[in-house]
Amino acid sequence: MRIAVASGKGGTGKTTVATNLAHVAALGGRAVTYADCDVEEPNGHLFLKPQWQERRVVTRPIPQVDETKCTHCGRCSEICQFNAIAPLGTTVLVYAELCHGCGGCMLVCPTGAITEIDREIGTVETGTAGPVQFVRGVLHVGEPMSPPLIHQVKLASTQTDLTILDAPPGTSCPVIEAVRGSDFVLLVTEPTPFGLNDLKLAVEMTRAMHLPMGIVINRCDTGDRQTVDYCQTNRLPILAELPDDRRIAEAYSRGTLACTAVPAYRKVFEDLLARLTRNAQPAAATPAASKRSRP
Amino acid sequence: MKELVIISGKGGTGKTSVCASLAVLSGKCVIADCDVDAADLHLVLSPQVQQRESFTAGKRARIKTGHCIARGKCEELCRFDAIHFDGPGNGKVARTFRVDPLACEGCGVCAWYCAENAIEFAPVVSGEWFISETRCGPMAHAKLGIAESNSGKLVSIVRQNARKLAEDRGLDLILIDGSPGIGCPVIASITGATLVLIVTEPTPSGLHDLERVAELTRHFGIPAGVCVNKWDLNADVTETIEHKAAERGLHVFGRVRYDKRFTQAQIRSKAVVEQADDGSAEDLGALWNNLSHHLR
Numbered sequence: 090m091r092i093a094v095a096s097g098k099g100g101t102g103k104t105t106v107a108t109n110l111a112h113v114a115a116l117g118g119r120a121v122t123y124a125d126c127d128v129e130e131p132n133g134h135l136f137l138k139p140q141w142q143e144r145r146v147v148t149r150p151i152p153q154v155d156e157t158k159c160t161h162c163g164r165c166s167e168i169c170q171f172n173a174i175a176p177l178g179t180t181v182l183v184y185a186e187l188c189h190g191c192g193g194c195m196l197v198c199p200t201g202a203i204t205e206i207d208r209e210i211g212t213v214e215t216g217t218a219g220p221v222q223f224v225r226g227v228l229h230v231g232e233p234m235s236p237p238l239i240h241q242v243k244l245a246s247t248q249t250d251l252t253i254l255d256a257p258p259g260t261s262c263p264v265i266e267a268v269r270g271s272d273f274v275l276l277v278t279e280p281t282p283f284g285l286n287d288l289k290l291a292v293e294m295t296r297a298m299h300l301p302m303g304i305v306i307n308r309c310d311t312g313d314r315q316t317v318d319y320c321q322t323n324r325l326p327i328l329a330e331l332p333d334d335r336r337i338a339e340a341y342s343r344g345t346l347a348c349t350a351v352p353a354y355r356k357v358f359e360d361l362l363a364r365l366t367r368n369a370q371p372a373a374a375t376p377a378a379s380k381r382s383r384p
Numbered sequence: 385m386k387e388l389v390i391i392s393g394k395g396g397t398g399k400t401s402v403c404a405s406l407a408v409l410s411g412k413c414v415i416a417d418c419d420v421d422a423a424d425l426h427l428v429l430s431p432q433v434q435q436r437e438s439f440t441a442g443k444r445a446r447i448k449t450g451h452c453i454a455r456g457k458c459e460e461l462c463r464f465d466a467i468h469f470d471g472p473g474n475g476k477v478a479r480t481f482r483v484d485p486l487a488c489e490g491c492g493v494c495a496w497y498c499a500e501n502a503i504e505f506a507p508v509v510s511g512e513w514f515i516s517e518t519r520c521g522p523m524a525h526a527k528l529g530i531a532e533s534n535s536g537k538l539v540s541i542v543r544q545n546a547r548k549l550a551e552d553r554g555l556d557l558i559l560i561d562g563s564p565g566i567g568c569p570v571i572a573s574i575t576g577a578t579l580v581l582i583v584t585e586p587t588p589s590g591l592h593d594l595e596r597v598a599e600l601t602r603h604f605g606i607p608a609g610v611c612v613n614k615w616d617l618n619a620d621v622t623e624t625i626e627h628k629a630a631e632r633g634l635h636v637f638g639r640v641r642y643d644k645r646f647t648q649a650q651i652r653s654k655a656v657v658e659q660a661d662d663g664s665a666e667d668l669g670a671l672w673n674n675l676s677h678h679l680r
Contacts (some may be wrong), residue, residue: 097422099395099564104589127567130393130596132589170443170492181429182592191463230596231603233536233568258564261421262533265486282650283400283424288424290530298486311644313651342618344588384494 090369091252093126093271097287099258099278101158102307102331103127105341106358108136109257109348109366113358114251115220123218124246125225126239126267127257128280129209135216135226135344144214147226147241149190149234150208154181158202165194165203168230187232208268211238213245222249243270260287260294268295273369274326275301280312285319292325302366326368331359385550386679387558387577389418389546389672391652393593395564397585398613402647402668403561404655405429407520414555415518416546417525418539418573419563420511425446429515430653431523432501439511439526439541441534442490445483447471451502452480458494458503467494470550486531511538515545535563539572557679566600575600579679581637594625598632611633611671614642635678638671640664 094107104127111123123381125133135161141381148214152165152174159181166175173188174181185208195203196380211228226242228235256267268274288304294306295302304320309330331337340350347354390406392399397498403425407415417425445466447458454477459467462528466487471480481534483494483503496504510532516523526538544556564575580601581623584590594610601608610629615622626636657665 096395098424099392099397100585101396127565129570132394132592133402135592168492169495170490174667189489189491191489191493192461193491193493193496195459195521196493197496212494228566230566230599231571235565235567259400259421260530261528261535262570263565263567265412265531265533269443269486281647282427282653286424289420295528311647338617341589342621372591 090273090366091254091271092273092369093254093256093268094275094277095256095264095291095292096258096277097260098255098284101279101284103277104132104136104255105347106275106277106305108133109346109354109358111137111221111253112346112348113355114362116355117359119251122224122246122249122251122252124220124242124252124254125252126242128226128228128235128238128242129257129263131225133253134146134223134227134253136346137221138215139218139223140213141363144212145235145322146209147211147213147238148209149150149237150192150205150206151185151190152183152194152203153206154183155202155204156180156222158200159322160248160364162199164197164199168193168197190237212236213241217244222246226301235263237308238265243285251317253314262292264294265298268298268300271300273366274300275305276302277305278316279308280306280316284312284337285316292323301369303328304363305329305331319348327355328364331357385547385556385558387560387654388675388679389560389562389564389574390576391570391581391597392564393566393579393597394577394589397583397590398646399583400424400428400561401650401656402583402611402613402640403559406591406666406672406675408657409519409669410557410559412521412555413557413559414521414522414546414550414553416558416560417523417541418560418569420526420535420538420542420569421525421528421563422502425561426525427516428650428653428655429520431513431514431518431525433516434514434565437513438509438510439513439538442508442510443492443505443539444485444488444490444508445492445494446504447481447483448502448504449474451500453500453646454476455499456481457499459496460646461493461497462491471580491642510534512543513538513541516547521555522553524549533551536568536572539569550574564595566632566635570600571604574606575604575608575668580606581675582608582634583613584610584616584625586618586625587661588610591621591628593618595628598629598634602632609637610639611640613640615629616641637678640667640668640671
């Protein structure tokens, strides 16, 4: 079972929920992987404190032009939708950071002047945090495109029966990539106008992806009633409500898991996990679980 | 014309609340919400929309079922796993190919190589942008469509709109609310800006993410400074953050204390500084003074 923890708004407690869930699942004897898909700003390691075992560089293909074979016909720039390759005078410019790695230019080049080379975009790092299998991606600073790296994080986290994916904030391509192929999406929000606005966007996104979802309302005693009303009106199951607890905030500020700092929270997250397990029916072979050769 | 961009690396550190207060304190400026896939600033500034336009950035492939003969070239060439052999039959073949619109990257390779010309490759509307009026000045903002990509391009449009507003109205300052992370929309938000203000919080995540976002501003050579929000939640970590920031050559522009009125102001669609003049509002006033002095 693959559970994606996402949120729309940042800072609502995704990482807190994801790390604690992985922790209690492992304590309960389940084989579990925590996968940090927030490759722009991965934070799960600050709480689960893994022992690293392997670090692998992730690349994506970009074109390389052999100018001795190039006839400057311009077909490469014609097929490229991303303005990543352009003949200029007697040379061909490649804008690597704009390239999506579709391979179109190489296919279309009539003289075979284009081959592909690997461009590093980040790393996938694996280890163990006690009984929890730990995987994370770290995007190189300055690299704009994270989805191909997120995809590699997902491929590296298929060893256990249960995988908790910690998604990035927002609702655009990095989140879509993180959430795609999950069996269930857990949306973590806070009951404020910003939290609710972004929750609605995240709910629409999850619906567009035809995935089942549930809600966690964090700091549920702050803000107003509107988030609960919205969930009820839209029949979104609220799977947990976590209070604004100073002990948890302090534990967070020390890099300690809520369950470890305040043992009473172990039960809270065990209950959440049990509800998740009941709500999430593993989907039959979803398209995203099939073969894929994303660059 | 000066562009001050507020980003954070980590989400939920108070970027948007700080930005709204700075907009109020500035008297009048152009406001740009560049967090296009989870925009919130409009909830505080209640913009009156004057102009709205659809945003068309990329194209997307769609298989015209009547034409597909299931040759499978599209599936073979697609590197994004966007083509699946589960489309409806069409009289010619029992099953056709189908493009998963969420996975389609818009590269057009499938359409280019379909010998039957069975793939439509047409521009798609992937969001909307707006020009509005607010009580703090004109505002450029946008909404990325659900599950759409191209947020970087939409951010660039919002910034262009904001610059034009500043020129037309003779306003010297553009205040930009950015998005969390360090990826494409953030890069599009900060390139060429005058100054970046990184709003962080005194937690290990706040510190960790600040370091990555500071590396990003250095990578692009943009002057940057920090402000620790909710600093009194952990004074030690705040010290560490300010120390590390200074080591990296970042200017420390101020601290804002933890204040429950941040949330209360949000619920009333107000900036904190419109609700109070003590506590965090005082801190925000000092922050604004430092920033405006630095921008002068």
